[in-house]
Amino acid sequence: MNIETIREYCLRKKGISEEFPFNETTLVFKVMNKMFLLASLDSVPLRINLKCDPEMTIELREKYDSVEPAYHMNKTHWNSIIIDRTIPDKEILKWIDDSYNLVVSGLKKSEKDKLKKI
DSSP states (O other): OOHHHHHHHHHTSTTEEEEOSSOTTEEEEEETTEEEEEEETTOSSOEEEEEOOHHHHHHHHHHOTTEEEOTTSOTTTEEEEEOSSSSOHHHHHHHHHHHHHHHHHTSOHHHHHHHHTO
């Protein structure tokens, strides 16, 4: 999996924007202006940060060596995934969906209504 695959996957979702709010090497995907994925473009191998259910953060870190607490993020809610082919692409795509859905579930009702209309 590479950044283009991840980017295309994210952009197919509703209410998505992509930007570089921190620097020119950290690509951020947002849903309704709330972050759900950060990608460190200068990392080799590629690293992405995803929001995660707090109970799953620990479980995933224990199961996969390539899942770590996310740097500069709330480690209870965010994991950093090293894209090094040790985790099946299907799993990573599922985690992207989970991150997106967690952020959507936390939106205000008015934002959720607006998202439904997109």
